[in-house]
Amino acid sequence: MALIVQKYGGTSVGSIDRIRKVAKRVMDKRNAGHQLVVVLSAMGKTTDELVKLAKEISPHPDERDLDMLVSTGEQVSIALLSMALQREGCRAVALTGWQAGILTDCCHGDARIRHFENNRICGHLQEGKVVIVAGFQGVDEHGEITTLGRGGSDTSAVALAASLGAERCEIYTDVTGVFTADPRLVPTAQKLSAISYQDMLDLAQLGAGVLHPRSVETARKRHVRLVVRSSFSDEEGTYVGADVPAQAESVARGIAHQEQISILWVKGREIHRRTPMLTGNLREAGVMANAVLHGTDLLSFPVATEQHKKAAAFLQEQQESLGFDEMEAEHGFAMVSLVGVSRHASSKVPKTIKRKMKALQVPIRWFHQSERKVSIALPAEQVKTAVRALHRELGLDAGEKLAVK
Template sequence: MALIVQKYGGTSVGSVERIRAVAQQILLARQQGHELVIVLSAMGDSTDGLMKLALEIDPHPDSRELDMLVSTGEQISISLLTMALRQKGCKAVSLTGWQAGIVTDEEHQDAQVREIHTASIHQWLARGYVVVVAGYQGVTDSGQITTLGRGGSDTSAVALAARLHADLCEIHTDVDGVYTADPRLVPEAKKHTQIPYEQMLELAEMGACVLHPRSVREARKFQVPLVVRSSFQRGEGTRVGGELQCGISSAFWGIAHQEKMAVLSIKGERREEACSHLAKHFDTVGVEAEAVVSVSDCMQYSLSAHELENATAILQNDGKRLGIEGWECEQDMTKVTIVPADPFTEKDMTGKLAELPFPVRWLKPVKRRISCVMPSAMSKAVMQTIHRSLAMNLNAGRSKDFLL
């Protein structure tokens, strides 16, 4: 008998039928004798519906009140799933974030779990109940309801698994594991049996939305055994954690991509000097801009399109003083990131990949990844080509060679 934390996402509980199906899956695990803590997201897109109501009232609603509002979404799904479990004869109880003892900091809309008072959950488990906990939410020391921000239910599940010393944390989602690339874009993508925390984190941070980076960081910190698997079908899924050899490809762990990116090109005689000042300004206001590998007559940055406004405001205010003579924006860009099997040197990696027959712009490599940026229209073809090249190298037994 193991203690298992299972998390089901919004799509998995998006309708009464799906809630019933999830209840059935839980019963199977129950019949194997496991103690179960279930963590749920809100049903389907119900959170978006609540947000829309809020924005109708105030385009900039108060974050405490927003947490009060959107935390109802999970409260609805946990009660319905618990009813479905009870209806099938299974002892079950639902707990909100505060009832489950999930204490966070005061950062409404993006709170971090500080501690979990697990007494209540343990009491229900001891009485033989399946405990269904509202994900994505917690409570401050002073009793204010908070939410954990994007991907918050994954984080809730991992945090609970860590504090309950669970034997396993299963993330049930709408895909059946972690792939080498998004299979909708790269049909040849392969599912991993296992992937280490570090590389999962790189993929998650660079756009693989199967897991939220914060939950992976939390899992790494507490060494929580994590499995990503499908809500809709049984199967192995992907284990996340441990120090592993790359099973599928010794050349790379995966290719992630981020859409709605932009490229900002900055011109000026003293542009290099200007840009080192600019980097500090960007940092101050939280604009994450990655530098593109040097091109002839300008400095280029890749950044998320929604940060463009902040970035250009800085250029308008301080550009002239910094010696910047002009700038250009390109939008509708996609950033593609490769997470290789081993640490690699900047020179080797860029050299090899630069031979790809696409006009992509490479970003300055980082320890465990290398990224390039391109117009979104060509990103699918680029990802397929990179994936095929790396897999070919693998097949030819030259995989390590390719990258190093």
């Protein structure tokens, strides 16, 4: 008998009918002799609706009050699943984050899990119950409800699996696994049977929405075996782990894309000497930034447009210590990234990308290459054209042979 942690996203529990189907899937696993801890997101768009309500009251709601409000979404879904299981004769108990012993730091809206007090969960498991835990939330040292940020239920599930020593963590979503590109954008994308922690982390950080980056970081650090699969079918999913062999002849693992990107340009004499400090400070402030140097006095990096003002304000506060003279911003871009670039193709891929974009008359405004990754920023309205064309050009379409010239 194995201990398994399952996580179901908002789409998977978006209606009463879907919750009943989740209950059946849970019972099938339980009847096979396994112990189950089930982590749930809020139903459908509940969290968005709660945030909208808050902003109708106040454009800048108090962060503590906002966490108090949005944490109720998961409480609805866990209670309903517990009811559904018990109606079918399966013993179950629903626990909020604080009841489950999920202890976090004090950062409302983007808290990080510090540790777990598992006694209550373990006690219920020993009694033969399915334990249903509210994802996305915890409690800080002062007893205040905190939330883990968007995608936080993934992190809740992986961290619980690590803490409990689960055999694996199964992430159920609305797609059948991890694909070489977003299958809603690229119908010819291929599902991967397995992917390494590092490639999955790169895809997640660069826009692939199937897993939250923090959950992958936790899985890699704590050696949690992940499986990503659909809650709407019995199709085999994608295994995420450390023991994934490198691809033999493939150019890359996949393509990720992000919309609503802004590019910040920072100019200052010998700015290149301060690049590590600048990008490091931005990351500490919660803004992910990959910087590109243009000579010695010009630096550029893309940020999510929603983080543009935060990044700009932070840089202005640090202007004297960072030693730059001017800062400008451009908006209306998307970023397309090729992830898991193999060594044999690393020198050829950038040329292929540039040649293809030139042929399609898609201007590249920003370009960055690092180990196993290549990213470009281009006009937002051309992201679909670019992703589909590169996916085909690099041989990632289903049934295609990889051929980089």
